[in-house]
Amino acid sequence: MTTHDKIEGAISIRKVTKIYDPEGARVMAMKDCSFEMGAGEFTIIVGPSGCGKTTLLNAIAGFDTITSGEILLDGDTISSSLKQIKPNVDRMVVFQNGALFPWKTVIENITYGPVVQDRMKKSAAAELAKGMLHQVGLGEIGDKYPEELSSGVQRRVEILRALINQPKVVMLDEPFRGLDAVAKTVMHEFLMEVFCASPRTMFFITHDLDEAIFLGHKVVIMTTRPAQVKKIVPVALPWPREHHIMNSREYLELKQEVLEAVHEEAKKAFEAGERELA
Amino acid sequence: MKKMKKIFTVSTLRGLLSIILFVVLWQLVVFAKVPYLENLPYPKDVAVHGVEAVQSKTYWLNWEISLIRVFVGFIAAQVIGIPFGLAMGASKVFRDFTFSAFEMLRPVPPIAWIPLAILFWPTRELSIYFLVFVGAFFIVVINVLQGVSNISVSLKWAASSLGARPKDVFWKIMVPGSLPSIITGMTVGMGVTWNVLIAAEMIAGQGGLGRMTWEAYTNHNIPLIVVGMVSIGVAGYLCSMAIRWLGEQAMPWKKRF
Numbered sequence: 195m196t197t198h199d200k201i202e203g204a205i206s207i208r209k210v211t212k213i214y215d216p217e218g219a220r221v222m223a224m225k226d227c228s229f230e231m232g233a234g235e236f237t238i239i240v241g242p243s244g245c246g247k248t249t250l251l252n253a254i255a256g257f258d259t260i261t262s263g264e265i266l267l268d269g270d271t272i273s274s275s276l277k278q279i280k281p282n283v284d285r286m287v288v289f290q291n292g293a294l295f296p297w298k299t300v301i302e303n304i305t306y307g308p309v310v311q312d313r314m315k316k317s318a319a320a321e322l323a324k325g326m327l328h329q330v331g332l333g334e335i336g337d338k339y340p341e342e343l344s345s346g347v348q349r350r351v352e353i354l355r356a357l358i359n360q361p362k363v364v365m366l367d368e369p370f371r372g373l374d375a376v377a378k379t380v381m382h383e384f385l386m387e388v389f390c391a392s393p394r395t396m397f398f399i400t401h402d403l404d405e406a407i408f409l410g411h412k413v414v415i416m417t418t419r420p421a422q423v424k425k426i427v428p429v430a431l432p433w434p435r436e437h438h439i440m441n442s443r444e445y446l447e448l449k450q451e452v453l454e455a456v457h458e459e460a461k462k463a464f465e466a467g468e469r470e471l472a
Numbered sequence: 473m474k475k476m477k478k479i480f481t482v483s484t485l486r487g488l489l490s491i492i493l494f495v496v497l498w499q500l501v502v503f504a505k506v507p508y509l510e511n512l513p514y515p516k517d518v519a520v521h522g523v524e525a526v527q528s529k530t531y532w533l534n535w536e537i538s539l540i541r542v543f544v545g546f547i548a549a550q551v552i553g554i555p556f557g558l559a560m561g562a563s564k565v566f567r568d569f570t571f572s573a574f575e576m577l578r579p580v581p582p583i584a585w586i587p588l589a590i591l592f593w594p595t596r597e598l599s600i601y602f603l604v605f606v607g608a609f610f611i612v613v614i615n616v617l618q619g620v621s622n623i624s625v626s627l628k629w630a631a632s633s634l635g636a637r638p639k640d641v642f643w644k645i646m647v648p649g650s651l652p653s654i655i656t657g658m659t660v661g662m663g664v665t666w667n668v669l670i671a672a673e674m675i676a677g678q679g680g681l682g683r684m685t686w687e688a689y690t691n692h693n694i695p696l697i698v699v700g701m702v703s704i705g706v707a708g709y710l711c712s713m714a715i716r717w718l719g720e721q722a723m724p725w726k727k728r729f
């Protein structure tokens with residue numbers, strides 16, 4: 195990209211609280227959670243299972259309401275207790291369990307956005323999609339259906355389906371969970387490549403701390419439920435990164451720092467679980 | 473060439489063998505005069521009647537009558553049932569207004585509708601169409617409804633992030649997403665349809681394979697009864713094949729591997 199392009203997509207999370215089922219079970223998933231994501235910043239979210247990470251993603255994406263607080267995108271309120279929320283093409287999501295349309299081919303999946311928005315002709319969008327696939331070495335799979343592909347390839351296609359819309363923010367919910375170490379490495383290089391080609395705000399949820407530090411500009415560690423920010427660890431390693439940095443001292447120290455914070459919360463979550471069972 | 477090879481697999485040979493074994497067993501049972509089964513005709517008699525039937529015009533007329541009845545009732549059930557099920561799945565208000573009544577009527581066996589159908593519809597054909605319709609309708613609707621509710625919410629969310637309006641979500645996500653269930657509904661519905669049709673023809677019909685079989689019974693023509701049964705079996709099988717073919721055409725993403 196050219197350096198004078200202004201990158202948009204700064205997100206502010208301000209005192210966001212989310213209570214599921216307020217009339218009944220009252221599950222408080224987030225409480226007064228606040229933090230900032232800079233435009234073009236690769237933000238990693240880690241935290242114990244069930245702490246409220248997906249809840250936050252759904253709120254930013256406009257899939258679900260929040261109980262109080264406010265979420266802003268480039269200064270505009272996109273979610274608050276008052277605002278009628280709505281998903282938008284400026285915020286794209288890659289889902290925890292994958293959400294490619296099984297009845298569409300790879301090309302049809304990728305071009306779905308531009309076509310349904312009436313932004314591009316089908317044929318032009320298909321050409322663009324083919325180019326994108328080709329660029330990442332997946333030129334051969336355009337006419338296949340998702341179920342014919344390995345999960346690693348499916349994930350890449352889903353990411354391309356998001357990127358073709360030039361969103362300000364891309365949100366990924368544990369996208370590489372269940373892939374083996376080699377496949378993950380391929381995915382990281384893929385993400386690194388597409389991110390460098392056009393930086394945008396990334397919101398990336400993961401359990402894998404190596405992945406967190408390897409990919410992130412900063413790692414936001416969440417507390418056990420209700421989610422709040424426990425700690426933010428900036429990762430000042432230079433971009434683009436190569437896998438051998440995982441052996442550097444700086445990297446190992448960062449990992450130690452994140453690990454300690456995560457471990458503390460995991461222990462709390464475990465004890466809370468014990469209490470609930472008792 | 474590839475296709476030829478596929479037809480003669482070990483498995484199809486076993487299948488052929490099972491039919492031959494069945495006929496041999498049948499022959500033995502009749503030959504040995506097994507108690508209660510002494511009225512059973514020999515396979516050869518059935519074959520002779522079968523060959524005779526196939527050459528007669530009335531036999532094929534009965535096929536035609538039955539197929540038209542199935543076709544009309546079944547298509548009507550799809551045309552009304554699929555949109556009905558989709559509407560139930562897509563709109564909570566519509567579901568609230570219809571589901572309880574629907575669930576009360578659903579367990580009534582289609583055959584139990586026969587008396588009412590005969591009384592209310594002005595012609596015999598209409599009553600039979602209606603009965604066939606009832607046989608398929610409830611199954612279609614319940615399958616479509618299940619199909620719609622099984623569509624993962626992430627697919628709908630993904631579509632709306634990508635810029636789909638509610639009508640796009642309905643037509644481009646809900647409809648193709650419930651297609652596998654629609655086809656399942658059709659397959660099961662087709663089976664029930666033949667059940668109902670044959671019962672209706674035996675009780676109320678004029679012409680048709682069911683009536684033909686029943687008349688063979690009243691004339692005490694046992695080989696012809698068996699010919700009728702086999703014909704019904706073949707007809708039902710052909711209809712199921714047609715649905716399967718339709719499913720493959722409609723869902724290319726299910727076929728390729």
Ligand SMILES: Nc1ncnc2c1ncn2[C@@H]1O[C@H](COP(=O)(O)OP(=O)(O)O)[C@@H](O)[C@H]1O
Nearest residue numbers: 214215221223242243244245246247248249250
């Ligand atoms: N739709 C819902 N209704 C009620 N409770 C929910 C709902 N979605 C999530 N929760 C609860 O909210 C908490 C946070 O969930 P989630 O955000 O999915 O956690 P995670 O950090 O693992 O992504 C969990 O305890 C979960 O059970």
Ligand SMILES: [Mg+2]
Nearest residue numbers: 247248290367
């Ligand atoms: Mg989650």
